[in-house]
Amino acid sequence: MIIFENVNIFDGISPEIKENHHVAIEGDRIKEISHRRISFSGGQRISGQGKTLMPGLIDAHFHACLVKVDGYDSSTIPPSLLYPAASRLLEDALRRGFTSVRDAGGADFGLAEAVKQGLVNGPEIFFSGRPITQTGGHGEIRPKIYEEPCLCSAHQPHMVIVADGVDQVRKAVREEFRKGAHQIKLMLNGGVSSEADPVWLCQFTDDEIKAAVEEADRRRSYIMAHIYQDKQIRKAVELGIRTVEHGNFLQLETAHLMAKQDVFLVPTLITYQALKNHGKSYGFRNENFQKLSEVMAAGLQSLENAMKAGVNIGFGTDLLGAMHEFQCEEFQIRREIQSPYEILRSATAINGKILDSKGMLGMVAPDAPADLIIIDGNPLHDLSLFNSRGDHIAIVVKKGNIVIRN
Secondary structure (H helix, E strand, C coil), X not given: CEEEEEEEECCCCCCCCEEEEEEEEECCEEEEEECCCCCCCCCXXXXXXXEEEEECEEEEEECXXXXXXXXXXXXXXXXXXXXXXXXXXXXXXXXXXXXXXXXCCCCCHHHHHHHHCCCCCCCEEEECCCCEECCCCCCCXXXXXXXXXXXXXXXXXXXXXXXXXXXXXXXXXXXXXXXXXCCEEEEXXXXXXXXXXXXXXXXXXHHHHHHHHHHHHHCCCCEEEEXXXXXXXXXXXXXXXXXEEECCCCXXXXXXXXXXXXXXXXXXXXXXXXXHHHHHHHCCCHHHHHHHHHHHHHHHXXXXXXXXXXXXXXXXXXXXXXXXXXXXXXXXHHCCCCCHHHHHHHHHHHHHHHHCCCCCCCCCCCCCECCEEEEECCCCCCHHHCCCCCCCEEEEEEXXXXXXXX
C-alpha cells in the first residue's frame, strides 16, 4: 500500500482543488481519499506537501511507431530499429506524465504487451492496429509506379491496410480486432503527410463506413475517424463513428450534432505547428506544406465551435518522431480557446471516457485506477509545469506502482 499525505488533489472532474488530503493506493486501485490522516499498518507513506496529485495524463492520438530515425524513412526502417525507437518515445511520454496513450496507427499487440510486462517503461497502450484506408487514401505509402493491389510486400505493412468495398472493409476490421486492437481507425479524409490524397478528398462510401461501424459495434468497440471536412464529419457522425480525429473544418451546426450524438472531438493542434517548423527534415514537399497551411489556419476555430456546442473534447497530439518532445505544447496552444481546467479535463477524465467508457480512467476517486502523477505546484494555475522533460513531475504512478520518481 502507498499513502500520499497532505497532497492537493485535482480529480480530473472538478475545477476546484481539494487541499491537504490523503490518498491510499492498494493494488492497482485508489483505496481511499480523506481529509484526515489514513491509518494503515505497513503502508509506504509519502509526503505531498506543496504538490498536486492528479490523474495521469492521457494522449488520445499518439503514434509510437512513426519514429523517423536519421538515415531511414517510414518505408525502409527495419523492425529491429523501429521498436527500440518506439520504446524511447513511450518512455519519454511517461516521464512527461502520460500514463496512457491511444495509439492511432502502427502499434500492435507486441508493443502493448512489452509495456504491460515491464519490458518498456511506458504508458499503457490502447492500440488501433493498422488504420484502414481506401486505394489512394490517407496513409498510402506506395509510390505512383507501384501496381500491386496490396501492401504485403512493402517494408511497413503494419502501418496501414488498404481496403475497397464493403467486404474488404469488413474483413480488414475483423482482422485488426483478431490481432487485439482496442478500437479501429478509419481514414475518412485526405491528409497532410501522404501524397496521394488532397485534404478535401472524402474517403469510403456510406456502405463501407457503415460496415466498419457494425463490425466495431459487434466487438463492443468503436471507430475513431481521421476527418477534416465538415460535410464528412457530419456524415460520419450520422453513420455511427465515435471519435472525430483532427476535425479542423468543423462548423457549429455539425458540432451541435456531435454533442447530441455524444461523439468526441480529438483535436491535434501541436502537430501542425511542429510540422510547419520541422517538416522539411521529414521530407515534406511544397504540396505537403500547402495542405498544412489549410488545416492549420482552421484548427482553433473548430475547437471554438466545439466548445460553443458542448462537444466532449479530448486531448491528442499526432506527433512524429523527434517532434514528440513538443507533446506538452498542446496545452499552451489550447490556452487561446480553453481554460487550464478545460484542457486538463480533456487530457484526463474525458480521454478516460474515450478509452474506457464504462470505467473511471482519468479520475482521482475511490476504486479508480491508480494511474496518477504528483506535480510540483498547481497545474490549474500554471500549465507550463508540463514540459518536454517532465521537470516538475515528482512521481508517476501506473497501476499502483511508482514507475518514475524524481
